[in-house]
Amino acid sequence: MRLGIKTLEKLARGTTYLAKENGYIAFYRYSKAQIQYMAQPSYDYGWRNWAKFTGGIRLEFKTDSENISFDYIASCSHERANTVDLYIENKLHSVYKIEEKLKGSVHFSLPEGEKLVTIYFPNESILKIKGFTLDGGYKSVKDKRPKLLIIGDSITQGAGPEIASVSYVNILSREYKYNVLDQGIGGYRYEPCDLMLNEEFKPDRIMIALGTNYYDAVDTYDYKKAVCDFYERLNQLYPNTPKLVMTPLYRTRELDMERFMWCINTIKAECAKYDNIIVADGLSLMPNDPVSLSDGVHPSTYGSIMLANNLMKFMKENKF
Secondary structure, X not given: OEEOHHHHHHHEEOOOEEEXXXXXXXXXXXXXXXXXXXXXXXXXXXXXXHOOOOOOOEEEEEEOOOEEEEEEEEOOOOOOOOEEEEEEOOEEEEEEEOOOOOEEEEEEEOOXXXXXXXXXXXXXXXXXXXXXXXXXXXXXXXXXXXXXXXXXXXXXXXXXXXXXXXXXHXXXXXXXXXXXXXXXXXXXXXXXXXXXXXXXXXXOXXXXXXXXXXXXXXXXXXXXXXXXXXXXXXXXXXXXXXXXXXXXXXXOOOOOHHHHHHHXXXXXHHHOOOXXXXXXXXXXXXXXXXXXXXXXXXXXXXXXXXXXXXXXXHHHHOOO
C-alpha cells in the first residue's frame, strides 16, 4: 500500500503543512505566511534554509505491516542527528543514517502484529520523501494532547545528539503531555520582527529557548532591546497563552561568563514583567560537564536526555 500526501498529512506530527515539490513530499514546521516571509531577499543569516530542516517532524500511526519503505532526498549528510529513527511502541527499534547518499531509499523491517510506529525525521537536514509504502494496513492515531509551540535556535532544532529522536524536543513530544511543534533554527536569536500568529498550529502553550546566539555581539546587535521587543510582541500576539522561557544553557565555546550572565539576567528581568511567563534557569537544567556538550554549545546525547528529563520535571512542578 502506497500512502499519498493526503494520508501522510493525517499521520504527520510537528508540521504545519505538507507540499509536493518535484515529485517529492516536503514537510514544513513553519506556516505558509512564515515561509513566504523568510523567502524575502532581505531575510538572511542562513535562517531561511535552516527553517526548512525537519527537526521535530515525525510520522505516527498503527500498522500490521512488516515492512516500511520510501525514497528520499536530503540536503545534508554528515551533520549530527541526521538520522531517520524508527520507534515501535515508543521504543527505539531502527536507525537509518544519512551519510554519503543525499538521495536514496529507506527500508525498515518490523515485527509481526499491530503496533504503534513513530518515524523521526533528521534534525539537521531538509528531508523530502516519495513512495511511502507499507505491506499491510494502517490506522491514524489522533493526538488529542494540548499543543506546545517551542521557538528556539539550533539546540531546539535538534543539533548535538547522535540521533534525531533524542533531541530534547523529540523526547518531550514522546514522553510529555504535549503535541509539540519545533520551531528551532540554527543560529537564531531574539528577532521580534519575525513573530506572527501561526494559523496552522494554534498553541495552547508556548516555550522560548533563545539567547545563546549573538550574546557577545555588543556592537552589531542590541541584545537588551531585542529581548524587550520580542516579549512585548509575543504577548501582543498571544496575550492569554501561558509561556515558559528557558534561559541559555551552559557552554564552553567562546565563553565570556560575565557577559553571558548579563544576557541571562536580562532575559529573566524582562520575563518578570509578565504574569503569564515562568522562567526555567538553563544553567540548572543541564549539568556543567563537558560530557553534556557535543561541541561546546550543543547538548550531546547524554546532555540532551538530561536536559529533557530536568525540563519535564520543572514543567510538572510548575504545572506547565
